[in-house]
Amino acid sequence: MANHEGIGTLKLECPQMHPVGKILKEAPHHQISYDPGAQVGPRRFWPDEDDQPQFKTRCRQCDKPVGEATTALQDKFRDLVLNASEISEIATLPFV
Numbered sequence: 239m240a241n242h243e244g245i246g247t248l249k250l251e252c253p254q255m256h257p258v259g260k261i262l263k264e265a266p267h268h269q270i271s272y273d274p275g276a277q278v279g280p281r282r283f284w285p286d287e288d289d290q291p292q293f294k295t296r297c298r299q300c301d302k303p304v305g306e307a308t309t310a311l312q313d314k315f316r317d318l319v320l321n322a323s324e325i326s327e328i329a330t331l332p333f334v
C-alpha cells in the first residue's frame with residue numbers, strides 16, 4: 239500500500255453539493271494548490287493574499303458566491319494530510 243502521508247485532496251462543494259474546486263497537495267514536498275476545475279481556470283498556489291481572511295469562489299450551477307474562513311479550510315486540510323488513512327474529504331462552503 240502506498241504511503242499517502244503528507245498528501246491529500248479537500249473537495250469543495252456548495253450547499254447544494256455541486257463541486258466548486260478542490261484544495262490539494264500531490265506530493266509531500268509540493269505546495270498546497272487550489273484547482274478550480276479544468277473548465278474554470280488553472281491551478282494556483284493556495285492560499286493567496288486574495289484568499290485572506292476568507293476564501294471565496296462561485297458555484298457556477300447555483301450562480302452564487304460561496305466561501306469559508308481560510309484558516310478553517312487550512313485546519314481541515316492539515317488534519318486531512320496528517321491522517322494517513324484518508325486522502326480525500328469533502329468540505330461544504332456556505333453561501334456568502
Ligand SMILES: [Zn+2]
Nearest residue numbers: 252256297300
Ligand atoms: Zn451549487
